[in-house]
Amino acid sequence: MAKLTATPLSALADEPVHIRITGLAPSQVVSLQASLKDEKGNLFASQAFYRANEVGEVDLERDPSLGGDYVGIHPMGLFWSLKPEKPLGRLMKKDVMNSPYQVHLQLCHPSLPVKGIVASPPMDSLILERWYVAPGVTRIQVKEGRLRGALFLPPGEGPFPGVIDLFGGCGGLIEFRASLLASHGFATFALAYWGYDDLPSHLETIDLEYFEEGVEFLLRHPKVLGPGVGILSVCLGAEIGLSMAINLKQVKASVLINGPNFVTDSPHVYHGQVNQAAPSNVEFTTTNALGHVEFYRVFEETADKDSKYCLPIEQAQGHFLFVVGEDDKNLNSKMHADQATAQLVKSGKRNWTLLSYPGAGHLIEPPYSPLCKVSRMPYLAPNINWGGEVILHAAAQEHSWKEIQTFLKKHLSPDLGSQL
Template sequence: MIQLTATPASALVDEPVHIRATGLTPFQIVLLQASLEDEMGNLFHSQAYYRANEVGEVDLEHASSLGGDYVGVHPMGLFWSLKPEKILTRLLKRDVMNSPFQVQLKLYNSNVILIDNASTAPNVSLTLERWYAAPGVTRIQVREGRLRGVLFLPPGDGCFPGVIDLFGGFGGLTEFRASLLASHGFAALALAYRDYEDLPSKLEKVDLEYFEEAANFLLRHPKVLGPGIGVVSICKGAEIGLSMAIHLKQVTATVLINGPNFILEIPQVYRGQIHQPLPISPQLLSISALGLSEFQHIFEATRAKANQTFFLPIEKAQGHFLFIVGEDDKNINTKACAKQATEQLRRNGKKNWTLLSYPGAGHLIEPPYSPLCCASQISSLHLLVLWGGEVIPHAAAQEHSWKEIQKFLRKHLIPVVTSRL
């Protein structure tokens, strides 16, 4: 009898699953298919062909996909190769606490070439639960003064290293990374800064004192371990995260995922000082035949010839940096930005940085096993944006960088206790 198993059947989305089919005919070719429906009703699916071994078994830890959405040995390939039925749709979890994504796994005989899900029954199927918060994680809405966001706390007593989680400048509140960080032992504040509740829908300036208030709020919390906090940030959020590291002594560990080393579009203000953005060349905005916007070049012409005053003075930061770069980022030339920033540190005698640069990875580097989103629609701006990335190297970058982010934060946020003899 054919059996399909996946262990664990219920787990965090960043945890691997061991998928195995048994009871097949020796050397039989089968089709494995994965699918899920997000909270908005959008469908995502993937598939791969496998050949059973001499005892009639397909073990994805060892078996090589013969074709489909990927080729080769990729135990989690069915997850990170999920693609939307409706193009330009990003898989994004909204309710991270109360419901998991449910992933359907199905196995078909390979002689079923065209599968009509309404009429074609699989040989065997099962459902997996993929959670964004571990049991015991608590979610606390934050509305203190002008701060808006959500604080996630790990289960258990004691104090936890504190992290502020910042996403790009398209607005709203994104919680999935903060909830996963809390699941791994961090007190994580998902912080909104525009177009959320009573925050302005459009920013005229970035007020760094707002982010200073957030850092102080986190450090005051009785379950947050001091004396410093971390920042995990991407894109516009990484511009802000870099500025926080420069100006705020509270920030001692900063993760910059595909961020610039200059100010984007609107000025930053801190204690009366105004810091101007890098001028842009809007005529260099690339629009593909499909209508996708590629922003990389509108900054690049100016960045390449700008004088030093336009680049953020990263050498003034006292904490540590982890740069994560997708070399196929179509949004910002983050490889060049990170190179410039690290050279600036090196010239000033600093060794407080680590650079992870991933060929083939795009802009949206997320926790592991998330499908690549190489382009999506930004509804608030009525734009179709090209993010870049190739499926297999992007998946490898997500898996490696997520482990490195956690190691980096623990190293620089958890004090080393030395015992006295």
């Protein structure tokens, strides 16, 4: 009798699962199907076909998918190839504390559906739990002064290296990355700055003093290891993270994922000093064959490495990790990271590392997250192409997540790194 196993059945969303099948006939071809529903009930699903070996077994760590949503040896392919049933959907966990995603795995005969004929029932099935917090991680809602967000603390007394987590154009409070980072030993403050609670509904300016307050709040916590903090940021958040690193001496390590090295829209203001936005060329906005909007060319005037619009990254005292998706269709992230590192080199600085991933798109997230290639952002464009090729993007997510943690440990807790 065919048997489907997965180990572990319950794990963090960024941890791998070992999937095996036993009890098949030699060389039998089967279909493995995965599905989950997000908190709004939207369905995401994937499928791959496998051939059993001479003893009737399939091991996803050893055996290649023959077809379906990916081809080749990819042990976690069923997870990162999940696709939304409704177009333009993005899988993004809202409630990270109280409920995991439940991933339904089914082992099926690879027959094609025929109208009027009911498909045979699955040979076996499993439900996997994918959590966004490890046991013992605590969440503290933050509403202190102007600050709004959520602080995630690892279990234990600490002290733990402190990280501020910033997202970008989505607005609101996004917690899934901060909760996972806390699960790996970092006190992580998911900091909202617009479109949440009583914060502004749109950004007229970026007030860096607000983010400075966030840094000071984090460093005041008794379980946070000083004297500095790290930044984990993407897109507009990475633009802000770069400004923070330049202006705030407490910022010791900055992870900038697919961000610009200049101000894109809302001016940055810090103690009366204003950095204005670089000019954009709306006529360079492109639309692909599917009608999806791409913005990666609109700042081509910043291409000159001596551009007056580049933020003075050489003034920063901390270290930088640039994470770049070379197929980013929202920003020319590779060019902007090259500009920033060239500025540092010109100033004699070696305080940076660049991870550049061919085939990766804009939304580089923790590992095994499905690629979101296109999604809605109604106030900006009806559907934005973020870029990315499924297999290469998945590889970039898995590699960069490990490198991000290593980088933050190295520069925030060099003496404790081996214990985290």
